[in-house]
Amino acid sequence: MLICNNLxxxxxxxxxxxxxxxxxxxxxxxxxGPSGCGKxxxxxxxxxxxxxxxxxxxxxxxxxxxWPAEDRGIGMIFQRPVLFPxxxxxxxxxxxxxSGDVEQSLKEVNMSGFExxxxxxxxxxxxxxxxxxxxLLANPRVLLLDEPFSSIDEELSMKLVEDVRKxxxxxxxxxxxxxxxxxxxxxxxxxxISLS
Amino acid sequence: xxxWLMHKMRTKLIHKLTIFCYFSIIxxxxxxxVDRLVWVAGYDVVGWFHAINENYISNGVxxxxxxxxxxxxxxxxxxxxxxxxxxxxxxxxxxxxxKSILTMPFVMxxxxxxxxxxxxxxxxxxxxxxxxxxxxxxxxxxxxxxxxSLVIRFCEPVLSTLDPSLEDQLRxxxxxxxxxxxxxxxxxPLLAPSIAAAACMTFVFSFTSFALVRWITVGENTLESMMxxxxxxxxxxxxxxxxxxxxxxxxxxQFAILLVSLWIMSELQSRRKNAIPFKPEKFVKKRxxxxxxxxxxxxxxxxxxxxxxxxSSFRIRTIENGVSTLNWxxxxxxxxxxxxxxxxxxxxxxxxxxxxxxxxxxxALPLGWGLCNAxxxxxxxxxxxxxxxxxxxxxxxxxxxxxxxxxxxxxxxxINPEFFYSSWFTPVIAHVMITTPFxxxxxxxxxxxxxxxxxxxxxxxxxxxxxxxxxxxxxxLKGSIIIASIFTIAMSLGEFGASWVVxxxxxxxxxxxxxxxxxxxxxxxxLTVPAANAIASILMLMALSVFTFTERFRKSExxxxx
Numbered sequence: 001m002l003i004c005n006n007l008x009x010x011x012x013x014x015x016x017x018x019x020x021x022x023x024x025x026x027x028x029x030x031x032x033g034p035s036g037c038g039k040x041x042x043x044x045x046x047x048x049x050x051x052x053x054x055x056x057x058x059x060x061x062x063x064x065x066x067w068p069a070e071d072r073g074i075g076m077i078f079q080r081p082v083l084f085p086x087x088x089x090x091x092x093x094x095x096x097x098x099s100g101d102v103e104q105s106l107k108e109v110n111m112s113g114f115e116x117x118x119x120x121x122x123x124x125x126x127x128x129x130x131x132x133x134x135x136l137l138a139n140p141r142v143l144l145l146d147e148p149f150s151s152i153d154e155e156l157s158m159k160l161v162e163d164v165r166k167x168x169x170x171x172x173x174x175x176x177x178x179x180x181x182x183x184x185x186x187x188x189x190x191x192x193i194s195l196s
Numbered sequence: 197x198x199x200w201l202m203h204k205m206r207t208k209l210i211h212k213l214t215i216f217c218y219f220s221i222i223x224x225x226x227x228x229x230v231d232r233l234v235w236v237a238g239y240d241v242v243g244w245f246h247a248i249n250e251n252y253i254s255n256g257v258x259x260x261x262x263x264x265x266x267x268x269x270x271x272x273x274x275x276x277x278x279x280x281x282x283x284x285x286x287x288x289x290x291x292x293x294x295k296s297i298l299t300m301p302f303v304m305x306x307x308x309x310x311x312x313x314x315x316x317x318x319x320x321x322x323x324x325x326x327x328x329x330x331x332x333x334x335x336x337x338x339x340x341x342x343x344x345s346l347v348i349r350f351c352e353p354v355l356s357t358l359d360p361s362l363e364d365q366l367r368x369x370x371x372x373x374x375x376x377x378x379x380x381x382x383x384x385p386l387l388a389p390s391i392a393a394a395a396c397m398t399f400v401f402s403f404t405s406f407a408l409v410r411w412i413t414v415g416e417n418t419l420e421s422m423m424x425x426x427x428x429x430x431x432x433x434x435x436x437x438x439x440x441x442x443x444x445x446x447x448x449x450q451f452a453i454l455l456v457s458l459w460i461m462s463e464l465q466s467r468r469k470n471a472i473p474f475k476p477e478k479f480v481k482k483r484x485x486x487x488x489x490x491x492x493x494x495x496x497x498x499x500x501x502x503x504x505x506x507x508s509s510f511r512i513r514t515i516e517n518g519v520s521t522l523n524w525x526x527x528x529x530x531x532x533x534x535x536x537x538x539x540x541x542x543x544x545x546x547x548x549x550x551x552x553x554x555x556x557x558x559x560a561l562p563l564g565w566g567l568c569n570a571x572x573x574x575x576x577x578x579x580x581x582x583x584x585x586x587x588x589x590x591x592x593x594x595x596x597x598x599x600x601x602x603x604x605x606x607x608x609x610x611i612n613p614e615f616f617y618s619s620w621f622t623p624v625i626a627h628v629m630i631t632t633p634f635x636x637x638x639x640x641x642x643x644x645x646x647x648x649x650x651x652x653x654x655x656x657x658x659x660x661x662x663x664x665x666x667x668x669x670x671x672x673l674k675g676s677i678i679i680a681s682i683f684t685i686a687m688s689l690g691e692f693g694a695s696w697v698v699x700x701x702x703x704x705x706x707x708x709x710x711x712x713x714x715x716x717x718x719x720x721x722x723l724t725v726p727a728a729n730a731i732a733s734i735l736m737l738m739a740l741s742v743f744t745f746t747e748r749f750r751k752s753e754x755x756x757x758x
Binding site: 086 | 649650652653654655656657658659660661664667668671672674
């Protein structure tokens with residue numbers, strides 16, 4: 001269980017303060033809000049890419065507030081697919097887990113047979129599916145999704161929203177989605193929080 | 197937060213250490229050298245500049261240096277622009293091979309160019325060495341040969357990436373009916389920054405030319421060759437004070453001219469960038485059979501000095517009954533590798549050169565990498581300091597190789613003369629000073645363009661710092677690291693000016709130095725010139741292999757010097 005308690009972060013102005021959030025096992029939460037309200041920064045603080053000014057983040061009873069990102073066990077899918085261009089699909093996936101079952105992972109995201117493909121030839125949707133497969137292969141304790149559907153066309157993004165939700169629910173992986181699209185938020189998450 | 201703070205402090209410490217190392221290696225020897233020269237010459241700055249005018253050694257040298265550099269620049273542009281135009285505007289069979297051959301002279305060590313042109317005008321070729329004016333023409337042509345690559349690399353990308361429909365459109369408008377009007381409206385404004393940048397760099401290289409001046413225009417000095425020749429008697433208290441004054445004033449003049457040229461060049465480069473599309477499109481280009489009339493002579497001229505070196509390594513002069521004849525033989529090659537009481541063996545020179553190149557790489561690459569990291573880090577937190585380090589890494593470009601050699605020599609003598617005269621390692625210091633700025637210039641743009649999201653993504657996948665470095669950062673920067681490494685090795689192998697000054701008073705020799713030594717042996721030793729050509733052929737082959745290998749990692753649209 002992920003518990004964010006009294007989080008505060010400011011750059012030039014206060015992005016969020018007194019922010020509390022609890023994500024139970026298997027629960028999917030969406031955070032919506034206008035551009036610049038601190039949604040992405042919140043995710044970056046939770047996974048350790050940025051640090052909060054005050055407050056605590058607890059994951060499965062461990063205070064991870066000061067832990068470096070690589071030790072937190074929190075996965076993240078970025079706005080655009082971040083796939084390493086010097087590695088093929090399989091090698092990209094194995095970065096998440098050296099002994100992971102690549103075939104099964106690809107099957108899970110409907111990308112079977114893509115093992116040896118170059119990541120440079122994938123479409124936006126395919127790239128996000130591979131990013132998801134890689135993040136899941138690392139068996140994250142929580143998965144953070146930073147507007148991963150925004151760079152894909154509407155029809156495809158709705159399909160991807162359904163697919164990703166099914167996979168997360170099947171695996172009982174807790175997740176936080178950040179989006180400015182309320183339709184996607186409602187369709188994807190069990191509950192929606194608005195950050196203003 | 198505590199862990200994060202400790203990580204930040206560790207990073208800061210590494211950056212500070214790198215910057216300190218750089219300043220120690222690059223600036224301290226130069227500072228000590230100036231200090232020693234001033235100690236001998238005194239503080240009469242006006243007197244230093246009087247000495248350059250009044251002394252017979254330096255009289256007229258500045259004028260000749262500027263004149264030959266200006267003329268070389270003009271001839272290089274006249275020779276290079278038509279070739280760049282043909283390459284950029286038309287489709288050619290074997291385009292990349294043509295480009296490689298034409299740009300190859302630039303990666304050749306300067307001593308190779310000198311030896312090659314000596315063969316063309318020597319008794320193996322046109323036999324013009326006794327003609328004084330032919331010597332000056334040869335020097336200018338040799339500079340044009342050497343710097344052609346700059347004109348092609350600067351101008352060709354602008355020409356080849358411009359949408360041809362722009363010219364077609366202009367042709368249909370009243371203002372662009374004639375070729376000259378199109379040149380005035382379209383091409384000159386577009387090409388001017390690139391032409392000027394190429395001109396600036398050609399001027400800089402011709403201004404600081406050493407090996408070519410030393411060997412082609414015997415008896416006539418540029419500031420660079422003069423400083424190299426009188427440098428060994430400088431820095432001794434009470435001895436030949438005028439020479440110290442001449443070196444000081446020449447260095448200041450040379451430094452100022454180079455600094456201004458490089459500043460203009462850097463301004464032009466940023467304007468030039470705007471002329472090249474960020475993502476160049478490929479356009480269907482026409483073929484131009486008549487253009488071969490420009491390309492073919494260019495190709496022949498590019499390979500001629502190199503072919504002459506190789507052929508001449510097998511031509512042995514024999515003198516019988518006062519008559520000199522040339523015969524084919526491999527004796528020059530065997531002589532090159534046989535040590536004598538007077539001359540060292542090419543084996544020694546080869547091993548030394550490889551050793552120096554290896555150690556130069558060992559120091560210059562991590563140092564350059566660290567500096568790039570420090571610059572990028574400070575660009576985020578303290579842009580002014582980042583700009584300061586950036587400029588400091590450019591500083592050695594404004595100091596010629598002979599000045600660096602003098603810096604190392606006089607600086608080391610100031611610290612520990614015994615170590616300077618006996619240490620095998622000394623040339624490495626000069627080579628590191630020369631190559632580190634190139635490493636920074638190659639790595640910095642690549643590291644700047646590396647999206648930090650890759651590293652962040654690696655973090656969220658649980659990869660440790662070492663793993664992220666090995667699996668993500670290193671492979672993504674592989675091309676630039678290889679280019680920087682090869683460039684460092686090639687520059688160290690072919691470095692002549694600084695090595696000549698530094699090794700002059702020691703037993704250590706390198707391939708370019710041994711070529712110079714063999715060429716300097718009196719004319720009645722018939723095997724020394726073919727032996728010098730044989731060693732030059734080996735050096736040439738090494739430079740060529742390195743160049744061909746590097747080309748595989750270069751993006752064609754990059755242009756520029758590296």
